[in-house]
Amino acid sequence: MSITLTKEELGNRITLYAIISRLMIGEVDKDFLESIESNEALLSLFPNYKKWDKRKEFSANIIKERYLDVDYTNLFLLHLVPYESFYTRDDQMIESGGDNPVLELYNALDFRVELDKARVVSPDHIGVELEFMYMLCRALRKAYDAEDEEGIIELLQVQKGFLQDHLLNWSPMYLINMKRESRTPLYHDGAELALEFMLSDFEYINEQLANK
Secondary structure: OOOOOHHHHHHHHHHHHHHHHHHHHHHOOHHHHHHOOOOOHHHHHOOOHHHHHHHHHOOOOHHHHHHHHHHHHHHHOOOOOOOHHHHHHHOOOOOOOOOOOOHHHHHOOOOOOOOOOOOOOOOHHHHHHHHHHHHHHHHHHHHHOOOOOHHHHHHHHHHHHHHHHHHHHHHHHHHHHHHHHHHOOHHHHHHHHHHHHHHHHHHHHHHHHHOO
């Protein structure tokens, strides 16, 4: 096998999927903000947020409650619809029941969605789909550590298929709207980061599979 994965690349993918899934699955908390603020490499992923004057003006709690929570509500609960089925169904209905196409894949790979704990009504929410990619990347690192070549290829194929058939099939439309509608630099930068990373990650996976 000539797949050229490195531990650093695997770690970076896990980190990025963790960040963007957390950003979109519910309102950010103080721990999330501190994890970004305390890491220059992570903070640089949010360049407009890094320069945001309100970061110096207010505490993290005030920024969260006065600005970020309001923006999250606007982008994810009120004005935009962050669900795959809304974009892919002819009737633009959110499929929250057992017929949702992502559920079969989640169940096959033992990924459980706790809808009551997340701020979502359906398993095809962008934050949940990104969390699924995060879980797949963690599984890939385990296969890499175990030198399981067959498992590595299988997981890369699942990741490619999920990005191609699901996330990249609809989320660019949502993320472009999210970036345009955002009122805070954190969500503006987050939308741009998510879109650019998913596109480059899809290319990375294709390159790895081409070498197998």
